Amino acid sequence: MKKISLAEPNIGNKEWQYLKECLDSGWVSSSGSFVKRFEKFVSKKTKIKHATAVVNGTSALHLSLYVLGIRETNEVLVPSLSFIAPINTIRYLGAVPVFMDCNEHHTMDITKTLEFLNNETFMKAGSCYNKKSKKRIAAVLPVHTWGNPVEVNQLYSICRKKNIKIVEDASESLGSLYQDNKGNMVHTGKIADIACLSFNGNKIVTSGGGGMILTNKKKDSDLVNYYSTQAKDDPFYYKHNNVGFNFRLTNIQAALGLAQVQSLPSFKAKKKKIYKIYDQSFKDIPGLELIKPAKNTRSNYWMTVLKVNKKIFGNSRDQIIKKLLNAGIECRPVWYPNHLQKPFKSFQSYKVQKTQSEVKSCICLPSSTNLSKTDISKVVSTISRMQK
Amino acid sequence: MKKISLAEPNIGNKEWQYLKECLDSGWVSSSGSFVKRFEKFVSKKTKIKHATAVVNGTSALHLSLYVLGIRETNEVLVPSLSFIAPINTIRYLGAVPVFMDCNEHHTMDITKTLEFLNNETFMKAGSCYNKKSKKRIAAVLPVHTWGNPVEVNQLYSICRKKNIKIVEDASESLGSLYQDNKGNMVHTGKIADIACLSFNGNKIVTSGGGGMILTNKKKDSDLVNYYSTQAKDDPFYYKHNNVGFNFRLTNIQAALGLAQVQSLPSFKAKKKKIYKIYDQSFKDIPGLELIKPAKNTRSNYWMTVLKVNKKIFGNSRDQIIKKLLNAGIECRPVWYPNHLQKPFKSFQSYKVQKTQSEVKSCICLPSSTNLSKTDISKVVSTISRMQK
16 A cells, blocks of 8 residues: 655656766765755745755754854744754754744744733843843744744844844745735745755755755855854864854755755645645535635645644544554644743743644644645545544 | 866766665655665674764764763863864863874874873762863763774773773774774774764765764664654654754765765775875885874775975975965865864863974875876876975
8 A cells, every 4th residue: 555645755857867967077065066056046036145055954043043143141932833943953052942822824923922022021232131031032933834934024123123133944934925024925034134944855845854044144144154164264274263063065965956946836836736625625524624824925835734623523633643544644743832842841931822722633634745636535535534 | 187186086886876766766865775774884894783874974973972971061082183073063062172182193192192091180989080170071082083093992991990981083984993902903983982984075985975973882872863863752743852953864865875885995995005106106205204004003094194394305395285286286284283273272282292293294195086097196296396
């Protein structure tokens, strides 16, 4: 029985061709030409000026926070509902997360975040401090969960006023758009000081593993390039005036990534189609609904997420998961809330309520771009038959 | 004019075949089968029980020190003569390096290191402390520079007695052998608690970029696997009881690495031949000599390094470098001493004297496995003609 996958890579002929070209050139490590081509392509696509390819999305976030000066005396506002990686990167630097709740789109609740910033902080010497911890809030790190854009424009003014950096985790949102401050639709990450992409195997575009750091500011981009290559002040005589990192992507990964990102329009179209079929199929079944992107945003529909009302539908989230897995259909619960994870539960969370109920009731459904209609029908019928 | 490279990858047909197989399987990220095959092959080759492939040599060292419990209250003994990466990894953890000198082979001076451990430390509650700083010396990190093995067996007893972990940086020494405590020739890394390999583009075997963590201890290997994959205690429900890292190698890199490591015997033979030709060519020229591996060790001759006595030869190291570069021959000075690098110069160094003079007088010569005899002759003649 062929297994139906959650989010597997879709590899075509171009991937094949670019990798051969890369091997034939002999340039397989980070100094090859595909790295530059990959970066330029993504920069052009997102219309964000500077792009630096790195080993993965985690290192992208780690380095972004680092070059923006986030250190152990700082706090970073971050959603509880997210994969654990962004929170880990805050901790690598010794900084502390303050957890925010999510909204119906599974992105950071902006209303509550603004409420926190307006009521729970004070300004001193041009910086914003947490009334409770007395620590400086140096950054906010919204995550475009499932490809659904956070409306970062609503945070922009207050963050500028309070001298708070914005780092967008766009790991899941390559191709997703939101409104900028003038109401134009722009690529997610465009408003941020720095935005990060992931090209992990399960993402809409993959380089096997990889990430990218995007910024409109040359100064920050220069710092990213410097610190991602072991901080070489004199590369020939090996003088290093700072502790750097080894974070650059290899040329073979970039060759794969470039071929993939050139297929982004077709991948996006397929993802949207998958979402629409699921949406049509479940919309008349009481107790089932999909997590939708916010109005005024355009999701890449990377992952379709189903929300189950057990009382109405008659079966629980976990019962559906069990049935799907038994039928050879890969599916996943939503990430466990970060503010409840063991390494973070001692840190502050601000009115995090919706997150817990969303996590308990949601399932990630198969969303691979190479799903067939038959595959989707099988997922739908397996779930529909459980209606009571 | 074809440029003669310092250490460029040598890519054959098998690399291509494995990469094609990897792409065709659709498994390009870290969960693919080539990762396991690559790890198993290296484990078998080195006769070290457990191997975990990671994104690069830097992350290998970082994670090794981490799982051995090195933290900000600790010190790590490390050679000043080395690429900066191992020192950076000590600093990532907030620990402090104590710099040791080098010997004529460019590896850590064991005599001085033993002298330091015997005279400059004291024991308290089963651990070893630095008399000067009062900090615990928790690890020693010898580097097998240029592929020349450090005689780690001479450190073994004292490290066991003083409860000091041994982490070998074998980034440059895949295929190099040293004597174990019984006098048997074994692969470098075998004596250590944990040893680290690098598969960077300039190494004897490359996976584009990559690294590997080797250990004979299952407990440590389990920790490496756990922490390198974001510390998943319940992978399905995303429970994480610790802060983890995203350090695993991708399957496409592993496919390349496996093909490469299967060619290690021929690469080693070529490297040795290159070294021998240089040695024959320079041995009768006064003021020139090669850096040799220690007796009782077998180097993989990854990099041939030439030492210039300016007074006798009549031209300086920098004059030779200039001449070589002008002739289209890539060459490099040796790394700037780490105890003099800006981020580290406030840290303790113990009688580091030879390192400075070695750094000033040495040149890395072209050592790529695909060098032709004509290439080598050109290097030799360019240098020989400078004799005064």
